[in-house]
Each structure stands twice: as C-alpha cells, then as structure tokens.
Amino acid sequence: MRVQVNQMIYDDAHPKCTCKVVQSQGQLYAFVQCLDMGMDGERLVGTKRYWGRFEWGSEDHMRAILANGGKWNGRGPV
DSSP states (O other), rough: OOEEEETTTEETTTTTOEEEEEETHHHHHHHEEEEEEETSSOOOOEEEEEEEOOOTTOHHHHHHHHOOOBBBBSSSOO
C-alpha cells in the first residue's frame, strides 16, 4: 500500500515506513511511521509518527491517520 497526504508518504515497501497494529476495547489502532518529504515534496527530510483507528486494507483509514492522527514518539502518544 502506498498512500500520500501532502508531504507525508506511507509506502509499506520502504524500509523506513512501519505500521504496528494493536487492538484495544474492540477497535484496531495503527501506529504508523511515514516519510516526510519536506515542503517541496521532492526529497526525504526525515520520518514522522502518527496513530489512529485502523482497518486492514483500507487506504482511507491510512489517509486519515496521516492527515489527522495523533503524534507519537516511540514510547507512546505525545
């Protein structure tokens, strides 16, 4: 799956992109690490981490996480 929202790209084939899925209270949540392509969108400037509700195979849920998901720093939500 490859999803782009503004300068953020999630590509499950890229080694720096990750998606960890957990279940809590009957819901699935994904903790996503995506590529930050900077303001010009032309070069990789780093990675960003977001989390949110998730559904397997749904590009719409991944788009929603990249667009409006909560931030996390590797230890949990910030």
